[in-house]
Amino acid sequence: MTELSFKGKEFVYNHHLAVPFRPLVPDESKGIGPVALDGNLVVHGDNLHALKALLPLYAGKVDCVYIDPPYNTGKSDWSYNDKVNSPVIQEWLDSNPITVDDTLRHDKWACMMWPRLQLLRDLMKPGAVIFASIDDNEVALFKHLLHATFGDNNNPKSNPHLGTIIWKNATDNNPTNIAIEHEYVHVFCLERDGVAPIWSSPWSDLKDCLLAKEQELLAANLSDDELSSQYTEWFRLHKPQLGPLQEYNQIDRGGIFTASRSVHNPGREGYRWDLMNPKTQKLVPQPLMGYRFPEDTRDELLAQDRIIFSDDPDQLIRLKTYVKDYKEKMPGIIEIDGRRGANELKKIFPESKQAFKNPKTYTLIEWLLSYTAGPDAVVLDSFAGSGTTAQAVMKLNERDGGNRKFILVEMEDYADELTAERVRRLIQGVPTSKDDEYKTGLGGTFTYCTLGDPVELDKVLSGETLPPYAGLGAALFHMATNRALDPAAVREDDFYLGAIEGQHVWLIYKPDLDWLKSPEAALTLARAKAFAASDPDKRHLVFAPARFVSQKMLAEQNIPVEFVPLPFALYRIDRS
Missing domain, CATH: 3.40.50.150 (Vaccinia Virus protein VP39)
Structure with a gap:
């Protein structure tokens, strides 16, 4: 891939990472x-x-x-x-x-x-x-x-x-x-x-109408050629009433139940195989460039009754496409x-x-x-x-x-x-x-x-910015997991943000400067044990202003909790 260059690219290449969360x-x-x-x-x-x-x-x-x-x-x-x-x-x-x-x-x-x-x-x-x-x-x-x-x-x-x-x-x-x-x-x-x-499909709201007509024709036990012909004619007559088909000036598709002749691949050599036409008891003629699908696909189509054979011994096979399977380009x-x-x-x-x-x-x-x-x-x-x-x-x-x-x-x-x-x-x-x-x-x-004001974590403890719990929590959860926070999972009273595969994320925080400076805002051994006990088989990442327990002690007691100090969270979390 040729690299795109423009003046200033080196300065804006990672600018989106430097934009603060607000x-x-x-x-x-x-x-x-x-x-x-x-x-x-x-x-x-x-x-x-x-x-x-x-x-x-x-x-x-x-x-x-x-x-x-x-x-x-x-x-x-x-x-x-x-x-x-x-x-x-x-x-x-x-x-x-x-x-x-x-x-x-x-x-x-x-x-x-x-x-x-x-x-x-x-x-x-x-x-x-x-x-x-x-x-x-x-x-x-x-x-x-x-x-x-x-x-x-x-x-x-x-x-x-x-x-x-x-x-x-x-x-x-x-x-x-x-x-x-x-x-x-x-x-x-x-x-x-x-x-x-x-x-x-851009006409998904019309499918009920189209399906009903298709089922009506199928119930009449018509031949494939008659079914395709009648559906095509019905579609042509009703097109002016079919809303977006007229509104968007789209080309007449010639019917939704189709008998497609697009079974070969012009421009390159296709697949070569023989197939007996049960109507004529003769082999279906080979397209000039071969068929566009292999024999195993042919056998699947036969088993699904999706191949149409003609009374004309010189006619190629055709394929059925039903409304429920129709996908428009x-x-x-x-x-x-x-x-x-x-x-x-x-x-x-x-x-x-x-x-x-x-x-x-x-x-x-x-x-x-x-x-x-x-x-x-x-x-x-x-x-x-x-x-x-x-x-x-x-x-x-x-x-x-x-x-x-x-x-x-x-x-x-x-x-x-x-x-x-x-x-x-x-x-x-x-x-x-x-x-x-x-x-x-x-x-x-x-x-x-x-x-709101930018969430600048190094200013939280100084009291210069005190974002709401949900705002700070959403930013921290995304930085820690590179995932979006589910607001329904947040339990603010429990300091719980949410979980991803193998890890829970917690935030000990209140938008109150005096509280943030008090012992209540710290990660303690008892609190770490309580967090870990909620799901002992997963890791627990805890954001908090301070801690009264070392990471070494947590490891020695096999408590799967990792502490991240709030003022430095931006620098401790590696999003890569």
Whole structure:
């Protein structure tokens, strides 16, 4: 793999590790429903810090990411302001905002995106998919950055780059003689090797209808050819009523119960084997390049009655595909009018002339998510803007009855009055909207959060920072295990955080400076024995301000407890 280089890379390469943990601070008055950090979230804050704040709760738990970062068009639509401790970076900060005349604007954009992509990767679970929107300005550089983050492999079965979708949005914004009417969506998968993406069907809510028709035709004991023909004709006649199939302008599939002729492999030599056609009592003719599967697969298909034989002795075999087994490939080119996003936002904010500049249409994101985000998926958007991703998740749940959750991160001042307000109106309804779709709310809840002060452990005992138990505990648990903390497992009164394979984690702490300086805050021999007795077969890691028992004594008495002093925990825990 060719190494990607850009000015400033050496200074931002590990910057995501230096970003301090900051706890999520819920504001119940700005959300809907009870505070729930494991539910729908809208987070107001710098997305670099917000992604780090999400790690203790969501590391390795996000199923799908959609991001729409600044396109770096040179129109001063963003500024580089990450607090990287480097003279080179600090010099750049004096030349903001980024303009088309800035000869280093592509390097600055790469420096901005690099640490955010590293944190997004840490939040994703194996097999999770990221959709990254971009236009011609950074489409090539962005792909290289994503490859540098998720890996580069020429094996089609393990290459993290699943493809790049061309979005024809029918808006020409190019002053040259070539009409540019498209943008791009890079699609990458984390640890694809051995873990298949969730390729669900975008019409999953229609399967009941399709299955019913299929069962009706199967019960009629029709021949394979008649069954396929009748299903195809029924599908063609009913397609206009099948919602997203028409809405997304997808190509007519010609039926779901199919008799596929794609049984050979043109372009290279395939498998050679003979097969008797029971209808004609003659051998099935050999395809020019051979079959695309070996004999053992053929025998499995025969046993499952998945091979269709023809009355025509010169006809190749065909394969049956049933609705329940049908998996549709995502098209590489989609056409959704980009101006729809502004119209959708106008219906939600009828009192505003222009609520947001160039919002994406939620139908684009809903369409993308429908292929990858299962019914219980966690969907993250760290460049939330007007909150389009939240609407896409809510509409997809409405369509198929799913329970997907969204996490939105927005750093601009409009995070409350626009991003979160859009979610409020979608949940509660917009009585003043002229569109019936938005008058009645979709229902649901979400929690609004800001970012608290950084958790700097060396300042805890001085009293300069006293984070809440949950905030400090989540950060320490993640540092110790590289896993997300399960809030349901925490027992604050017992000083217990949670467990992973082979180890329990404890935190002796209260946000009270006098208490922290008292003997009550220390790890004693009696307390160590009590912790170990809860599960003698596992190790126990204990964070505490002090101890009254040595590690040597614990070892001599075979007490599987390891002490980590709070002020130095950041340096004692090796995350590698």
